[in-house]
Amino acid sequence: MKSELYYKSKKITLNILIHLFLISVAITCLYPLLWMISSSFKTQDIIFSDISLIPRHFHFENYINAWREGGFGRNFLNSIIYTASVVFGIVIISSLAAYAFARLRFPGRNLLFIMFMAAMMIPIPGSFVALYVLLNKLHLRNTPIGYILCMINVGLSTSIFLLKTFFDKLPKELEDAARIDGCSKLGIWWHVALPLAKPVLAVVVVFNALSVWNEYILALIIFDSRKFMPLQVALKTFQGEFVTNYPLLMAGLTITALPIILVYLFMQKYIVNGVTSGSGIRMKKLFNV
Amino acid sequence: MRKVAWCLVLGILLAGCGQGNQETDKSTITIWHWMTDREPAFQELAKRYVAKTGIKVNFELYAPSDAYAQKVHAAAQGATLPDVYGILGEKRDFASFVKAGHVLNLTPYMNDLLGSWKNRFFAKALAVNEFPDGNIYKVVPGIYGVPIDIMTIEMLYNKDLFKKLGLDPNRPPATFKEFIEIGKLLKAKNMQGLVSGWSEVWMIDCLANNYAFNIMGEDKVLATIRGEVPYTDPDWITVLGLFKEMRESGVLANGTVTMVNKTAEQLFATNKAVFAFNGSWCVNVYKGMNPVLNYAVMLPPKASDKHPMSIWEGAGSSFMVNARSKNKEEAVKFLKWLTDGEQQVYLAEVTSNLPANKDCLEKISPILAQFADDMELATHPNIWGVSEFPLVTETLDRGIQSIVIGEKTPEQVAADVQKVKEREQAKKRS
Numbered sequence: 001m002k003s004e005l006y007y008k009s010k011k012i013t014l015n016i017l018i019h020l021f022l023i024s025v026a027i028t029c030l031y032p033l034l035w036m037i038s039s040s041f042k043t044q045d046i047i048f049s050d051i052s053l054i055p056r057h058f059h060f061e062n063y064i065n066a067w068r069e070g071g072f073g074r075n076f077l078n079s080i081i082y083t084a085s086v087v088f089g090i091v092i093i094s095s096l097a098a099y100a101f102a103r104l105r106f107p108g109r110n111l112l113f114i115m116f117m118a119a120m121m122i123p124i125p126g127s128f129v130a131l132y133v134l135l136n137k138l139h140l141r142n143t144p145i146g147y148i149l150c151m152i153n154v155g156l157s158t159s160i161f162l163l164k165t166f167f168d169k170l171p172k173e174l175e176d177a178a179r180i181d182g183c184s185k186l187g188i189w190w191h192v193a194l195p196l197a198k199p200v201l202a203v204v205v206v207f208n209a210l211s212v213w214n215e216y217i218l219a220l221i222i223f224d225s226r227k228f229m230p231l232q233v234a235l236k237t238f239q240g241e242f243v244t245n246y247p248l249l250m251a252g253l254t255i256t257a258l259p260i261i262l263v264y265l266f267m268q269k270y271i272v273n274g275v276t277s278g279s280g281i282r283m284k285k286l287f288n289v
Numbered sequence: 290m291r292k293v294a295w296c297l298v299l300g301i302l303l304a305g306c307g308q309g310n311q312e313t314d315k316s317t318i319t320i321w322h323w324m325t326d327r328e329p330a331f332q333e334l335a336k337r338y339v340a341k342t343g344i345k346v347n348f349e350l351y352a353p354s355d356a357y358a359q360k361v362h363a364a365a366q367g368a369t370l371p372d373v374y375g376i377l378g379e380k381r382d383f384a385s386f387v388k389a390g391h392v393l394n395l396t397p398y399m400n401d402l403l404g405s406w407k408n409r410f411f412a413k414a415l416a417v418n419e420f421p422d423g424n425i426y427k428v429v430p431g432i433y434g435v436p437i438d439i440m441t442i443e444m445l446y447n448k449d450l451f452k453k454l455g456l457d458p459n460r461p462p463a464t465f466k467e468f469i470e471i472g473k474l475l476k477a478k479n480m481q482g483l484v485s486g487w488s489e490v491w492m493i494d495c496l497a498n499n500y501a502f503n504i505m506g507e508d509k510v511l512a513t514i515r516g517e518v519p520y521t522d523p524d525w526i527t528v529l530g531l532f533k534e535m536r537e538s539g540v541l542a543n544g545t546v547t548m549v550n551k552t553a554e555q556l557f558a559t560n561k562a563v564f565a566f567n568g569s570w571c572v573n574v575y576k577g578m579n580p581v582l583n584y585a586v587m588l589p590p591k592a593s594d595k596h597p598m599s600i601w602e603g604a605g606s607s608f609m610v611n612a613r614s615k616n617k618e619e620a621v622k623f624l625k626w627l628t629d630g631e632q633q634v635y636l637a638e639v640t641s642n643l644p645a646n647k648d649c650l651e652k653i654s655p656i657l658a659q660f661a662d663d664m665e666l667a668t669h670p671n672i673w674g675v676s677e678f679p680l681v682t683e684t685l686d687r688g689i690q691s692i693v694i695g696e697k698t699p700e701q702v703a704a705d706v707q708k709v710k711e712r713e714q715a716k717k718r719s
Binding site: 044045048049125128129132133136141216217220221224226236237238239240241242243245 | 325
């Protein structure tokens with residue numbers, strides 16, 4: 001018979017091992033972030049000669065220079081407009097489409113859904129030239145609306161898939177009750193389906209926001225005018241072919257990362273719900289995160 | 290919630306109100322480029338040009354270079370290329386742009402006034418932008434690009450570390466034997482030798498070709514590419530054997546074979562490695578990493594006296610004029626002005642790149658001038674007129690990596706490369 005001490009020490013050892021593992025994972029995740037912040041206060045030569053995380057002298061002017069030289073003001077506003085518009089567009093269109101796929105019976109429904117799913121398999125760079133030529137013909141190239149439409153299209157298929165999976169599992173009785181109360185199909189979508197889909201919508205919002213916020217290649221290809229470019233393009237001004245201005249790049253990255261960290265913090269509760277309700281697991285597979 | 294939704298809809302509509310400026314303005318020359326580090330200098334030169342001529346020059350930066358290359362390809366498809374742009378990639382990409390009518394043949398402009406424009410450039414820099422008679426791409430012979438700056442790839446050594454090793458800092462090793470001897474000193478003092486970005490295999494290819502030219506001469510190297518000399522030839526075994534000697538002598542720094550160039554640059558700049566094999570762009574890189582770095586340029590030490598040592602040189606960056614542009618005459622005038630001595634010296638001073646204009650070497654920094662000193666020894670695969678199968682080049686470069694880590698012998702690598710060469714030749718014939 002094993003003593004109580006044995007079980008206690010076994011539990012403590014196991015706890016120590018688990019915590020050590022978790023701490024090492026946390027350090028691995030946090031270290032690059034801390035290095036970024038630390039380097040944003042150093043000078044170019046100090047970054048390469050002093051690897052300590054706490055700089056001896058703090059060069060706060062790096063932030064001012066990054067903001068000014070990168071032309072962050074206009075680009076920052078652009079990124080906010082693009083992210084908000086694209087995410088709004090994706091949420092509305094994908095939830096309507098997903099609800100239709102889940103609840104309405106119409107000819108070619110499965111084929112249409114498969115086509116949407118197939119679109120997920122096409123990597124964005126593969127469609128750059130085609131998109132460019134199409135937008136050019138529609139006179140939408142070098143216009144924000146052209147970029148927003150492209151980005152909505154990019155995020156649509158995955159979001160439809162996530163929401164359809166959720167709506168498939170939604171009890172039909174809820175909708176029947178709403179119908180008895182006089183709700184139209186659109187009314188049921190707005191008053192019943194959407195509020196219930198909040199956890200999945202949070203996942204859709206966060207991951208699409210992240211995707212739009214970090215996107216720059218499509219923007220670079222579609223836009224000619226600097227005034228339309230998003231924030232990420234401004235960051236590239238610090239990264240040359242051979243020479244990178246690390247202090248300004250790191251200051252710029254810190255500025256860029258802040259809004260998206262705030263979005264995560266504000267929506268953390270919903271993301272956890274989304275993950276625990278199952279959609280997150282599928283979402284993780286889809287977004288490969 | 291409803292108010293927020295309406296605000297967002299309004300946002301989309303307002304965002305969509307912005308109109309693209311796709312119309313070409315006759316008094317504005319639009320130039321697309323990817324050179325982040327040269328952007329402030331270009332903007333300054335644009336200001337000077339508008340003050341001098343009244344013609345506005347609009348430099349538009351699209352970085353990084355891979356995204357820029359995609360944009361240029363897409364714009365070519367959509368016939369929306371700007372007045373002036375650069376083509377990144379291999380010569381065959383350049384040729385496809387020329388054949389599609391996107392690039393203006395600059396030969397008449399270059400030859401104008403007894404070739405005054407043409408003669409100001411380093412011949413090799415111009416050759417990269419030229420398609421000679423009977424070129425394999427079947428492009429109408431001519432000069433299709435204007436080199437703005439150039440680059441050479443050479444060896445560098447740290448003068449302070451040379452002193453620590455008891456060597457004369459003004460006398461770098463001239464022969465391969467002397468170079469290998471330094472390996473013993475490095476081992477004794479536990480110091481790191483040669484660093485280079487050899488995980489990016491093209492740099493290995495570059496050094497291997499330097500020694501191939503030195504040991505067997507250009508004709509034999511090109512004959513090998515044409516398939517007339519096998520890679521199992523004793524001269525090629527000698528070239529591959531040099532890498533084995535470097536490994537055994539300890540003259541290579543630890544991990545060079547898997548090193549990215551950024552790491553190699555950092556090690557050299559922070560006085561942790563005695564030698565580096567790098568391009569002239571490194572002057573700017575080292576200046577940023579360690580402004581007081583005490584170093585000098587040297588030729589790769591000669592392994593043979595039969596033929597001269599060669600180095601790779603390329604057009605660091607070149608601009609092409611859009612043949613369909615309404616502003617092409619103005620664009621050519623601007624490029625002529627940009628490659629004038631004054632502007633070239635300014636670019637070299639601000640960006641630490643080697644100017645393409647050979648007449649302004651006296652006015653550039655001494656370290657940059659050292660890179661330019663060996664220009665007569667320069668060569669580049671783009672001007673050889675023949676090109677090796679990519680798979681053969683890859684097998685050679687990977688093979689050299691195997692030699693450096695002691696996995697394979699030079700003979701084994703030579704046999705592997707020859708096997709791939711024969712397979713590719715057979716494929717081509719069929």
